[in-house]
Amino acid sequence: MIPPEVLAALKAAVGPQWVKDARAELDTYATDGLPTHRSLPGAAVIPGRKDELLQVIRILHHHRIPAVARGAGTGLSGGALASGDAVLVVLTRLNRILKIDAENRRAVVEPGVVNTRLSAAAEPFGLHYAPDPSSQPACTIGGNVAENAGGPHCLKYGVTTNHILALDVVLPDGELLSLGSPSGEPWGPDLVGLFVGSEGTFGIATEITVKLTPTPTAIRTLLADFTLLRSAGQAVTSIIAAGFVPAALEILDHNTIAAVEASIYRAGYPTDAGAVLLVELDGMDELAVEAEASQVEDLLESAGARSIQLASDPAKREKLWHGRKKAFGAMGRLGSDLVVQDAVVPRSKLPDVLDQIGEIGERYSISLCNVFHAGDGNLHPNIAFDQTDPDLAERVRRASTDIVRLCIEAGGTITGEHGVGTDKMHYMPLVYDADTLGAMNRIRHVFDPLELANPGKVLPVHSCRG
Amino acid sequence: MNTPPISGLDPCVHCGFCLQACPTYLATGDESDSPRGRIVLMRSLARGSLSTTEPTLAFHLDRCLGCLACEPVCPSDVRYGTALEATRALIAQSRPVPLVARMVNAVMADRRLRRPLLGLARLVRPVAGVLAGQSRLGFAFGMLRATENGQRWGKQGQKTEKASLPAPSASSAPSALLFTGCIMEGLFSHVHEATHRTLSANGYRSTRVPHQGCCGALHAHTGEHDKAVDLARRNVAAFADCPESVIAVNSAGCGAMLKEYGRLLAGDPLEPEAVALSQRVRDVSQLLASRETRRGHTLALKVAYDPPCHLLHAQRIADAPRALLASIPGIEMVQHRDAAMCCGSAGSYSLTQVGLSRTVLEDKVNALIAADPDVVATGNPGCIMQIGAGLAAVGSSIPVVHPIEILDWSYAMAGFYDE
Ligand SMILES: Cc1cc2nc3c(=O)[nH]c(=O)nc-3n(C[C@H](O)[C@H](O)[C@H](O)COP(=O)(O)OP(=O)(O)OC[C@H]3O[C@@H](n4cnc5c(N)ncnc54)[C@H](O)[C@@H]3O)c2cc1C
Ligand code: SF4
Ligand code: SF4
Numbered sequence: 001m002i003p004p005e006v007l008a009a010l011k012a013a014v015g016p017q018w019v020k021d022a023r024a025e026l027d028t029y030a031t032d033g034l035p036t037h038r039s040l041p042g043a044a045v046i047p048g049r050k051d052e053l054l055q056v057i058r059i060l061h062h063h064r065i066p067a068v069a070r071g072a073g074t075g076l077s078g079g080a081l082a083s084g085d086a087v088l089v090v091l092t093r094l095n096r097i098l099k100i101d102a103e104n105r106r107a108v109v110e111p112g113v114v115n116t117r118l119s120a121a122a123e124p125f126g127l128h129y130a131p132d133p134s135s136q137p138a139c140t141i142g143g144n145v146a147e148n149a150g151g152p153h154c155l156k157y158g159v160t161t162n163h164i165l166a167l168d169v170v171l172p173d174g175e176l177l178s179l180g181s182p183s184g185e186p187w188g189p190d191l192v193g194l195f196v197g198s199e200g201t202f203g204i205a206t207e208i209t210v211k212l213t214p215t216p217t218a219i220r221t222l223l224a225d226f227t228l229l230r231s232a233g234q235a236v237t238s239i240i241a242a243g244f245v246p247a248a249l250e251i252l253d254h255n256t257i258a259a260v261e262a263s264i265y266r267a268g269y270p271t272d273a274g275a276v277l278l279v280e281l282d283g284m285d286e287l288a289v290e291a292e293a294s295q296v297e298d299l300l301e302s303a304g305a306r307s308i309q310l311a312s313d314p315a316k317r318e319k320l321w322h323g324r325k326k327a328f329g330a331m332g333r334l335g336s337d338l339v340v341q342d343a344v345v346p347r348s349k350l351p352d353v354l355d356q357i358g359e360i361g362e363r364y365s366i367s368l369c370n371v372f373h374a375g376d377g378n379l380h381p382n383i384a385f386d387q388t389d390p391d392l393a394e395r396v397r398r399a400s401t402d403i404v405r406l407c408i409e410a411g412g413t414i415t416g417e418h419g420v421g422t423d424k425m426h427y428m429p430l431v432y433d434a435d436t437l438g439a440m441n442r443i444r445h446v447f448d449p450l451e452l453a454n455p456g457k458v459l460p461v462h463s464c465r466g
Numbered sequence: 467m468n469t470p471p472i473s474g475l476d477p478c479v480h481c482g483f484c485l486q487a488c489p490t491y492l493a494t495g496d497e498s499d500s501p502r503g504r505i506v507l508m509r510s511l512a513r514g515s516l517s518t519t520e521p522t523l524a525f526h527l528d529r530c531l532g533c534l535a536c537e538p539v540c541p542s543d544v545r546y547g548t549a550l551e552a553t554r555a556l557i558a559q560s561r562p563v564p565l566v567a568r569m570v571n572a573v574m575a576d577r578r579l580r581r582p583l584l585g586l587a588r589l590v591r592p593v594a595g596v597l598a599g600q601s602r603l604g605f606a607f608g609m610l611r612a613t614e615n616g617q618r619w620g621k622q623g624q625k626t627e628k629a630s631l632p633a634p635s636a637s638s639a640p641s642a643l644l645f646t647g648c649i650m651e652g653l654f655s656h657v658h659e660a661t662h663r664t665l666s667a668n669g670y671r672s673t674r675v676p677h678q679g680c681c682g683a684l685h686a687h688t689g690e691h692d693k694a695v696d697l698a699r700r701n702v703a704a705f706a707d708c709p710e711s712v713i714a715v716n717s718a719g720c721g722a723m724l725k726e727y728g729r730l731l732a733g734d735p736l737e738p739e740a741v742a743l744s745q746r747v748r749d750v751s752q753l754l755a756s757r758e759t760r761r762g763h764t765l766a767l768k769v770a771y772d773p774p775c776h777l778l779h780a781q782r783i784a785d786a787p788r789a790l791l792a793s794i795p796g797i798e799m800v801q802h803r804d805a806a807m808c809c810g811s812a813g814s815y816s817l818t819q820v821g822l823s824r825t826v827l828e829d830k831v832n833a834l835i836a837a838d839p840d841v842v843a844t845g846n847p848g849c850i851m852q853i854g855a856g857l858a859a860v861g862s863s864i865p866v867v868h869p870i871e872i873l874d875w876s877y878a879m880a881g882f883y884d885e
Contacts (some may be wrong), residue, residue: 020498022522027510028503035480044493073497074482092495112495114486138482263541329541332479 002042005062013055020044037078041088048093058174066452069200074135074257076340077274077421105212127212130157134325148197150417152248161196168207172452182209199293199419200454202447216282220293221317224305225273232275233301233350236374247282249338256369260323265329267323320391327371335384345412347377360402364395378416420458434465469555472512474545478505484536488545489808489826495581501536508553517600518560533775533808557687567688567814572650574680584652598858599617605855613853615656616867641671642714649847650717660874661822662717667882678704683723698727702740716750718774718846751786761877770839774846775808787869794876802837811852831856843869
């Protein structure tokens with residue numbers, strides 16, 4: 001419950017219609033992109049300007065009420081969830097692109113700007129914002145910063161943190177801080193790097209200066225299909241080993257192909273394949289990219305590809321990609337609930353780990369869909385199921401834990417890009433010991449001594465030492 | 467009162483891909499004004515954890531345009547529109563449908579009310595342009611003005627060149643029955659005439675069947691489910707007499723509704739005929755574009771085509787109207803930003819949700835003005851009136867017409883009708 005005087009103060013700050021406290025409305029804010037986790041916030045506030053946001057944070061700090069930032073709510077780790085004693089601070093109205101500086105290839109945006117809208121605004125200058133999470137038509141740059149989001153093209157271009165130059169941040173006590181410098185390397189520690197990926201636990205990004213990247217003019221997309229998922233994994237290893245840095249290397253397994261092909265995002269993937277591998281090569285020189293494409297084609301063939309499609313025109317390319325980018329949504333057809341995994345393993349271990357994941361699926365007789373950034377070894381074994389079946393739900397839970405353990409044993413970790421949030425917090429002690437967790441907690445306290453920023457996320461407090 | 471069950475929402479995985487397609491979410495940034503948020507509300511209602519009397523439920527569902535932009539972008543194929551209709555019918559049981567909507571619905575459903583009232587509107591129409599403006603009343607006059615016959619604007623594009631292609635032979639002519647509707651019949655009779663002429667010029671035998679009436683879309687969308695069923699049954703019976711012919715529809719909203727009759731009359735004795743009717747429905751642009759459209763006289767006009775939501779999203783017809791316009795010699799198609807976004811008309815929405823409707827319209831008007839066309843074309847009466855009034859309100863004189871009218875001007879100049 002949020003005390004009435006606090007609600008009144010918030011309403012005075014942002015206007016009454018932008019403070020939500022009715023049960024039904026809060027229901028729509030109870031989950032992010034991972035509906036298996038739910039939490040009803042005490043209230044939701046939607047400030048329309050930066051100064052309103054600052055006021056909101058100051059009011060909440062004054063009353064010692066926790067604040068949880070929320071962008072578009074597409075997060076896949078239950079990060080933007082607030083409990084009944086906390087207030088959700090929704091940043092969707094702070095969606096202005098403040099500056100596009102084409103000459104210096106950078107832009108300044110408010111946190112609620114949607115990823116693809118930024119790229120669209122940069123397009124007339126031959127530029128784009130490179131990190132491209134599959135959720136990019138919906139998610140916000142603020143959310144991307146908080147999760148250090150990756151995407152298919154981050155293999156070559158780097159993840160969010162490689163594209164953030166400077167940040168304005170409001171700390172949980174209402175202090176406004178500028179981190180980094182838009183023109184280059186700042187003095188002292190890399191605070192921007194620290195903030196990116198902090199999942200809203202250090203404060204809220206209010207203004208973000210990003211790098212813009214020249215849009216490649218020559219692009220080739222190849223789609224190879226394999227009888228075995230394992231062979232697709234091997235093809236990835238051989239492409240990288242041969243020294244190529246493709247813009248993207250993405251794998252969809254048999255079950256994912258089936259889901260995509262049954263949806264409106266049908267991309268013409270062969271439904272009898274064990275897996276398809278999407279390879280994208282890009283650059284500024286047509287001939288060079290063309291030559292690379294034919295070399296990669298040879299590699300794919302020797303890795304056992306049954307057939308290879310090559311797309312160079314934008315429409316065909318987009319279609320090949322569409323299936324990949326909407327794969328997650330298409331899984332909704334397989335079951336009403338979805339567990340989304342995000343583990344990472346060393347690339348060379350991919351074929352073995354994929355086999356073992358398949359065995360886990362069989363052991364618990366559950367339907368697994370693998371769709372992942374193969375180039376980064378970032379796996380997304382997703383499980384579509386029906387939560388109302390308690391026996392199934394339990395098997396899904398156990399299978400998920402087994403998969404995570406498997407990846408950690410292979411030398412990997414629990415999250416590649418979706419963050420820890422609520423969902424993966426209990427895995428943290430599997431990868432970090434109590435001292436390391438304690439050190440992380442102390443860093444958090446530097447920014448947020450009272451634990452008012454997105455509390456109860458990321459760090460399992462009882463497992464932290466010191 | 468009967469209400470259909472709320473269904474079709476289960477596949478929603480909360481991915482958010484529909485968010486940026488939704489005009490109301492873009493206008494407010496509030497999850498409760500988004501498709502995904504409304505789905506949460508509707509599911510709670512279906513599960514019984516939320517009651518229809520909860521004011522915020524009705525508030526956010528009332529604010530939905532029903533534009534269905536959220537459906538084609540959904541990778542899980544969530545049937546938002548069907549669930550919305552069912553939810554509105556349920557809400558209508560515990561709270562009256564808004565007065566303005568009820569009045570509009572009553573007038574449109576009943577020819578005895580509609581005829582004299584729309585007749586009166588036609589009498590006022592010649593002076594509506596002078597009274598058009600930004601105020602509520604001025605906006606209403608702007609809407610009325612937009613229903614005028616656009617013929618005189620067509621004259622601008624006149625060029626002196628002779629027409630091509632001879633008239634097609636009438637022997638094997640397929641027949642098309644014109645769906646006349648309510649507002650189309652009362653205020654857009656010139657579009658019906660243009661439809662008849664252009665279809666005939668392209669070799670269709672175009673006729674009308676008696677006893678047809680309003681399609682019931684306004685009623686279904688505002689929660690008057692039973693009334694919509696009544697109207698559907700009447701039309702199904704009226705068209706059952708000529709079961710072979712296609713039904714030509716020139717109003718996107720009516721076309722979308724007619725295609726839903728099979729579902730609306732599920733379990734009704736007339737269900738088989740309703741299903742058959744739904745399958746016979748064609749937008750007039752499809753009929754014309756499906757054969758090689760006869761080329762008329764050159765018209766040097768810059769045209770911005772604004773796709774009606776109930777054509778683009780509900781019926782998924784994107785190319786036919788463009789192809790039809792592009793077939794007219796001399797036409798230059800200009801693109802405007804966010805063309806696929808709703809204009810805020812949405813049946814009686816522009817009257818019941820004035821504020822949000824105008825906010826949504828503002829983006830449309832700005833985009834169109836930036837593209838600077840000679841004429842805007844859109845195939846739905848509500849959109850013609852809404853965009854027309856929106857342009858008039860900011861002092862723009864760009865006319866808004868039905869695409870078929872432009873084809874008709876070109877044919878008239880080519881002398882196709884003098885024969
Ligand atoms: C279909 C689908 C595909 C996806 N694909 C990818 C993918 O390919 N790669 C990937 O990395 N992710 C992916 N995601 C996950 C998700 O889209 C990203 O994590 C994204 O960055 C979240 O952005 P958001 O605006 O939705 O943030 P939210 O979900 O609203 O919030 C996420 C976290 O960020 C915090 N936060 C939000 N804004 C701010 C701010 N301004 N300052 C500080 N903290 C803030 C919140 O408190 C929360 O902890 C996918 C999700 C979906 C549904
Ligand atoms: S796009 Fe479809 S599945 Fe995704 S949130 Fe919207 S309705 Fe649900
Ligand atoms: S029908 Fe239109 S207004 Fe309603 S939720 Fe869907 S996109 Fe939004």
